[in-house]
Amino acid sequence: MIGGEASRGYKPKRYVLPKDEEHARRITLQDYTSYADWSTPDKIKRRAEYCFKNGEPFKPNIDLFTQTIQDIKTIRNYIAHASVDAKDRFENRARYYLGTLPPGRDLKAGVFLLMINPKSQTGQNFLDFFCGKLHDFSRRIVPG
DSSP: OOSOOOTTOOOOOBSOOOSSHHHHHHHHHTTSOSSOOOSOHHHHHHHHHHHBGGGTTHHHHHHHHHHHHHHHHHHHHHHHOOOHHHHHHHHHHHHHHHSSOOTTSOOOHHHHHHSBOTTOSSOOBHHHHHHHHHHHHHHHHSOO
């Protein structure tokens, strides 16, 4: 946003010309909050459209990772909020990944993240799976 390049020379076409990093932060936050919400795909796309031509490189890549971003937010919310809704949403996503929930006890987020992903051919746990997805996403946004 402030005109830098990735190590391989990639540089998005921008609509905004902030004078420094602090100005870029204020543009990004738009005085609504003290932090940028990177866990809501529609907000990320909208912010990208304000700042970059065609919302690139964010907008086209968000669509590829929307469900992963939402799943990570669901896990985070289950950890952060002791609510029935957060638990239900987490259990629904855990059930999606596992096929069924382990019987006889509440599944905790930490236990889930350390479980082996049954769809993994390499024995990868869910923590590594989600970290890998975030790494892939970030590499699509900032190649190189």
